[in-house]
Amino acid sequence: MNVKQRTLSSPVTVSGVGLHTGAKVSMTFKPAPENHGYKFQRIDLPGSPIIDADVDNVTDTSRGTTLEQNGGSVSTIEHVLAALVGSEVDNVLIELDGPEAPIMDGSSIMFLDAIDTAGIIEQAADREYFSINQNIHYAEGDRKVEMVAMPSDDYRLTVMVDYNSPVLGTQHANITHISEFRKEIASCRTFCFLHELEMLLKHNLIKGGDLNNAIVVVDKEVNDDELGHLAKLFNRDKIAVAKEGILNNISLRHQNEPARHKLLDVIGDLALAGMPLKAHIMAARPGHAANVAFARKIKALIKKERRGKTIPVYNTSAKPIYDVNQIMARLPHRPPFLLVDKVMELSETHVVGIKNVTMNEPFFVGHFPGSPVMPGVLQIEALAQTGGILVLNTVPDPENYLTYFMKVENARFKEKVVPGDTLILRCDLLAPIRRGIAQMKGTIIVGDKIVCESEMMAQIARRPNA
Incomplete structure (x- = not known):
């Protein structure tokens, strides 16, 4: 059974002062829609800027974690985020009228109590977890900081602190499931x-x-x-x-309260990776800077996995819909300027073609001799020809029509294309074709990477004398 996303039943407000600024602040947790995540909003600033709880927005970790975006900033947010993660709440808008979250008693318990007062409701969408499938390491040799995320079916955390202090000594803290946060961790103070x-x-x-x-x-x-x-x-x-x-x-409140609070900070800072985690996190001597750096490594893996999910896999050896001879029956292009070898998919709204790049391509003779790279302009041309097949498929007699490209926008070249690459050329209509004008999004894939993207506009017209 899939776990559903959750938000608050009603708004709830807490008030206090910021630890570092001393500013009085009221902070309101408000329900938010599915897939909203955690966002802060500075309602005291012009335009009420929204600040995503995202590791890419971290600007300072010297005395807590600070986020900045859209002209607004918010500090000391780790205890707030830890309370939300510990409550297993997914979507919340956090409005505040000052630059720093209130410190309250130095723990997360008062935020947790406020969330209990508001109540929690399930939403329709499933919660999406990021499952760690390989060990992820982070270390700072000079500070003797070590962190590792290991595969696990739950969110488990183990923290060790050692400050060479006869008072603290070496302390450990752990939870085996995030549901233990309320009882074991939430009340532990900084x-x-x-x-x-x-x-x-x-x-x-x-x-x-x-x-x-x-x-x-x-x-x-x-x-x-x-x-x-x-x-x-x-x-x-x-x-x-x-x-x-x-x-x-x-x-x-606990004999090892400092270690438990460090575990609380780890939970709050790792929330900035952007997804609930299934992992066993082990951390030795963690701090905000290390936590944030570790969250960045985790987010990079999340982005990589999402890119992989969005890139379709094609069987390039399958029987094509059009081979090169059938393509030439539709397009006016001829070798060496024909840049599509076969068409694998074709519908009313998309087309997928194949181009095998070999060393004997004529453009390699003078383009970066000794280090051959397929020119970007010819990558766009290959997309244009593939898109032309899609557009011509909308008329009953494509041999009597030509496609003329009118505009190319937002072209991006992300990776080099070299001899030996097999280009997957995909074009999708962005809108229905009207008055013979087509708008398309073109994408070139090599292996598991997108190497080129572009938006294109083309017009279909009858051939002269047709």
Whole structure:
């Protein structure tokens, strides 16, 4: 049974302050249509720009993950995305009136609670997963970061952190299915070391920071004066160091809460790959920069697989509809300018032809001698001739007509065409033929790659004296 996409039953709003900007912000999760995905919308900016939750839009990972698109940006989005993935919600528009998602308590639990309040409904479309079918590796030697995605029937994650800290030590966290996120991961808060906190405060980089939204690990000797100074900064009467080696502002929700929060960040950042995953993710010492780089590798594989799915496979050895002699009965072109060898498919709206490129083509004599490449203009001509067969198929006596090409637009040459290549030449009508004018999309495929694309316009006319 296929799993259906899901969205919210109704809008729901959460409010708070941004960790780094200190700006007050209200954020509304709104239902969205099928295949919408996750999108942010800055309703406080002119034009209310929409920002796709896409790894290609990441502009900064220094203190959280920042996206920018269409003149708008939004920061610290990883906890929001983790809550959506953990809730197994596929389509949401997230409106906010500030530059940064609210930090709340430093975890995803308040976002998850809001999603529960809104409710979740199934949609008609099936959810499409990206299944990892081979190991994908990522490493940063200088930071000792390692990440790998391995094949799995579910979305599993294992995270290890090791900061050479006597307080934290080495910690592990894992979930075996995304349904465990709510109970095991969602409430785990962000953390920082005391020396990092002091540096951030000194440079005014956590204007919305509060001791209620982070675990502070005490990684150095600290005296009463320093603790008193911190208490004053955060409007506390007194701050001390708890027996676990953290500031006593909060109690740990799990003994390995820092490792669990790193797992939360991995889930949020990998959502930027653009699809729900079926994989076992293992990460050692991950951070936002590594997570985003890993998401880019995964997205590249998604794009490659989608390209493969959209490129049809043709049996070039099958019996053709027209052989070269039948083609010459319809087209006026003759060797060496005839650039279609046979026609494999022909309907009212599309045609598929074949051209075998050999070393004895006359254009190779003077075009890049020593490094033969089929000229792009002749690739377009091969498409034009193939399209001509499609257009001539619309009249009862094609031998009495010619096709004249009127316009070529948006031609793109993506790969070289060299001797030995077999060109699959496909042309599709973009609109019905009217008054003898045809608009077509042409595509040339070699193997599993599209090498050329173009839009063309042609006019059919009777031959002189026909």
